[in-house]
Structures are given as C-alpha cells and as structure tokens.
Amino acid sequence: MDEELISKKELLDLAGISYGQLYRWKRKKLIPEEWFIRKATFTGQETFFPRDKILSRIEQIKQWKEDVPLDELAKRLSPAGVEIERAGDDLVRLGIVGDLAWRLYADAVPNARILAFPDIVCVYLVHEALESGQVSVDEARQLTAAYPRFVTVFRDMQMRVDLVRKLGVGTWLARAPNAEIALDPQANVAFSVDVASAVEQLKLKLM
Amino acid sequence: MGDGAKPKLTVMGQSTAAGGDFGRVRIMGQAVVKGPLTCERLRVMGELEARADVSAEAATIMGQASCRGDVTAAKLQVMGALECDGHLSAGVFKTAGEVVVRGNCGADRALIRGALTVEGLFSADEARFRLHGPCRVREMGMGRLTVELPRYLWKSSMRRHGTLEADVIEADEVHLVHTRARVVRAQVVRLGPGCEIERVEYGQSYEAHPDAKVGRVIDAGRPE
Numbered sequence: 001m002d003e004e005l006i007s008k009k010e011l012l013d014l015a016g017i018s019y020g021q022l023y024r025w026k027r028k029k030l031i032p033e034e035w036f037i038r039k040a041t042f043t044g045q046e047t048f049f050p051r052d053k054i055l056s057r058i059e060q061i062k063q064w065k066e067d068v069p070l071d072e073l074a075k076r077l078s079p080a081g082v083e084i085e086r087a088g089d090d091l092v093r094l095g096i097v098g099d100l101a102w103r104l105y106a107d108a109v110p111n112a113r114i115l116a117f118p119d120i121v122c123v124y125l126v127h128e129a130l131e132s133g134q135v136s137v138d139e140a141r142q143l144t145a146a147y148p149r150f151v152t153v154f155r156d157m158q159m160r161v162d163l164v165r166k167l168g169v170g171t172w173l174a175r176a177p178n179a180e181i182a183l184d185p186q187a188n189v190a191f192s193v194d195v196a197s198a199v200e201q202l203k204l205k206l207m
Numbered sequence: 208m209g210d211g212a213k214p215k216l217t218v219m220g221q222s223t224a225a226g227g228d229f230g231r232v233r234i235m236g237q238a239v240v241k242g243p244l245t246c247e248r249l250r251v252m253g254e255l256e257a258r259a260d261v262s263a264e265a266a267t268i269m270g271q272a273s274c275r276g277d278v279t280a281a282k283l284q285v286m287g288a289l290e291c292d293g294h295l296s297a298g299v300f301k302t303a304g305e306v307v308v309r310g311n312c313g314a315d316r317a318l319i320r321g322a323l324t325v326e327g328l329f330s331a332d333e334a335r336f337r338l339h340g341p342c343r344v345r346e347m348g349m350g351r352l353t354v355e356l357p358r359y360l361w362k363s364s365m366r367r368h369g370t371l372e373a374d375v376i377e378a379d380e381v382h383l384v385h386t387r388a389r390v391v392r393a394q395v396v397r398l399g400p401g402c403e404i405e406r407v408e409y410g411q412s413y414e415a416h417p418d419a420k421v422g423r424v425i426d427a428g429r430p431e
Contacts, residue, residue: 020351043390
C-alpha cells in the first residue's frame with residue numbers, strides 16, 4: 001500500500017497556503033499528526049504528506065473555514081465519534097444510506113430504531129459496500145455481524161475494511177489503514193473501504 | 208458555570224490532592240496532584256507537581272510547576288519554572304522564566320523572555336523571543352517569528368544575552384538575531400547580527416546583516 005507522497009513545499013505551492021496556516025491547522029488538530037511523515041532526503045529531514053488525503057482535507061478546510069470556527073471544524077473532521085443519534089428511517093430519507101442497507105441492518109439488529117454514531121457508520125459502510133456493486137447482499141449482511149468486533153479492536157475507527165474473496169467465498173477483514181497484507185494468490189480483495197475517511201464524509205453529511 | 212459553582216483548592220502547607228474539576232486553585236506551599244486537574248484559574252506561587260494532565264482557563268506560574276502529562280490553558284503565564292513532559296498548548300503564552308517542554312508546544316501568540324527548551328515542534332501564529340536566556344527548539348512552524356535582544360535601559364551592549372538554537376525554522380515571516388539554525392524557510396527572511404544559518408530558503412525577500420553567517424541562500428520562488 002504505497003501512497004503517493006507530497007513534500008511540504010510542493011503542498012504549499014499546490015494548495016496556495018502559507019506555513020502559518022499549515023501549522024495553525026495542525027495545532028487546531030485539523031490535520032492529524034500521523035500525516036506528517038518525516039523522511040531523510042539529501043537536504044536533511046523533510047516532511048511529507050499523503051498526497052490525496054492532505055489535498056482533499058485542505059480543500060475541505062478552505063471551504064468551511066469562512067462559516068465554521070476552527071475548533072468546531074476540528075470536531076467535525078476528527079475521526080473520533082460524535083454524539084449524534086439518528087433514526088434509521090431518517091438516514092434513508094436524508095439519502096445518506098440506501099433502503100436496502102438499512103433493511104439489512106434492521107434485520108441483523110432487531111429493535112434498532114435510533115442509532116448511535118458507531119452504528120450509523122456500520123449502516124453507512126454496508127451502504128457503500130452495496131453501492132460499489134462488488135458485494136453481494138449476503139456478504140453485506142455478514143459485515144453487519146463482523147462490524148461490532150472490528151470496532152472493539154479498532155476503537156478509534158482508524159481502520160480499513162476489506163472483503164477478501166476466494167472461489168466465490170467472501171470474508172471480511174479489518175486492518176490498520178496502512179498495514180500490509182499478503183493474500184493467497186487465488187484470493188482477491190473485492191471491496192475495500194477506509195473507515196476513517198468514510199467517517200469523515202459521513203460527519204459532513206450529518207452535520 | 209460561575210466561579211462559585213465549583214470548589215476551590217488552596218494549598219498552603221504541604222499536601223496531596225487527587226485532582227478534579229475546580230474553580231480557583233492556589234498553590235502557596237507544596238502540592239502533589241495525582242490525577243488530572245481542571246480548573247478555571249490556576250496560580251502557583253509555591254511548588255506544584257502534577258502527575259497527570261493540567262488544564263486551566265488562565266494559569267500563572269510564579270513558583271515551580273512540573274507536569275507529567277499535557278498542559279492546556281487559554282492564557283498561560285510563567286514567571287517561575289515550568290516543566291511539561293507532554294504537549295503544551297496555550298492561547299496566549301508568556302514566559303519570563305524557564306520552560307521545558309518534552310513534547311510539542313503550541314500557542315496562538317507567544318512571548319518568550321526567558322529560557323525555553325522544546326524537544327518537539329514549537330508552533331505559533333505569532334511568536335516573539337527576547338533573548339534573556341538560552342532557547343533551544345527542535346522545530347519551529349510559525350506565522351510570524353521575531354527574535355530580538357532584551358531591551359535594557361542603559362549599557363545594553365555590555366549585558367549578556369542568550370541565543371536561539373533550532374534545527375528547522377519554517378514561517379511566513381522571520382526576523383532573527385543571534386540564532387543558530389540548520390534550515391530557515393520563509394517568505395520573508397531578515398537576518399540580524401549573530402545569526403549562523405546553514406541554509407536559507409526564501410520566497411519573497413531576503414536581507415542579511417553583514418555579521419550574519421549564512422551558508423547557502425536559495426530563492427525558493429525559482430527552480431534551483
């Protein structure tokens with residue numbers, strides 16, 4: 001999983017921001033510490049960033065910073081959970097998740113009417129999986145069963161969830177975002193989603 | 208919540224506290240706080256040893272304080288000594304004593320008039336160093352950084368002053384004197400006497416005093 005990196009200088013040029021802004025956003029926790037990757041180069045140590053993540057994050061910040069105070073924005077962007085509850089039907093009505101995803105979840109978890117944020121994430125992941133067209137309904141149902149276990153291991157939701165399939169049999173797998181995996185050559189990853197960025201998108205939709 | 212809503216904590220002699228949420232906290236004697244301490248106002252005139260995080264709206268350290276965790280304050284003023292093993296973050300950060308931060312140190316505005324050691328990144332929108340003592344910072348990321356000599360009323364040239372040492376300084380605008388750094392990167396760079404910089408990368412303008420020792424100067428606006 002080699003992500004494309006961008007150097008700090010390139011980033012400032014490309015995004016049109018200054019050192020002051022970059023460090024202010026870092027201080028306000030709008031840009032996570034893990035994205036500052038230090039590497040040795042011929043001019044000494046330099047800082048690099050995961051290119052796609054940082055560029056889209058900076059676009060978001062620029063777009064929102066006029067209307068929302070930075071501290072509030074940090075809360076929205078942080079991968080940690082927020083205190084939000086929504087009724088499942090509302091999620092469908094708002095178009096955040098599809099009807100099918102919600103029905104699958106409601107079947108798997110009886111009595112689920114009002115969902116806390118981690119549960120909303122689960123429905124959202126199921127929705128994304130179904131939307132991708134790579135995941136069967138049955139496999140999506142398995143995800144609702146596997147998800148609580150994933151969250152107990154990766155409590156901060158910094159994880160990537162993959163569907164690994166071999167000879168038509170799929171199984172769900174959660175791992176740290178940049179962790180390497182090696183697969184049986186006959187198996188392949190049918191669907192993969194970065195939960196932290198899904199959470200981010202979801203928050204922007206919900207708030 | 209008003210001032211009266213939360214309990215006060217005053218330590219005059221020697222005492223141990225568990226921590227908690229307070230209104231005003233005053234330490235005149237010696238206090239050990241074992242758990243996280245949150246308060247509206249913290250005033251240390253004696254000695255405080257905090258074994259967990261400390262957070263305050265306004266904190267004034269006139270004695271000695273050491274903190275094993277993070278220090279967070281909207282307004283932090285240090286006239287004595289502060290040692291922080293975690294990260295320090297403050298809105299307005301003013302020092303006239305000795306501050307050691309093992310982690311990162313962040314402030315919106317900082318005025319440093321004493322000795323400062325930051326082992327991580329020191330980041331601020333605007334920081335001003337008056338070199339009364341030795342300052343050592345590994346990495347700096349600033350909006351505007353100004354380093355100047357202390358202001359004395361007379362015989363200022365005979366007085367001793369400190370220096371600032373840093374590995375990397377990155378800012379929009381820097382104005383330095385008596386600073387030793389490996390790399391300085393900024394849009395606007397102005398170097399005064401006593402500077403020793405191995406490498407300067409500037410974007411808009413560059414000025415150097417004849418007494419400044421500079422290795423390489425690179426106009427970052429143009430390809431090398």
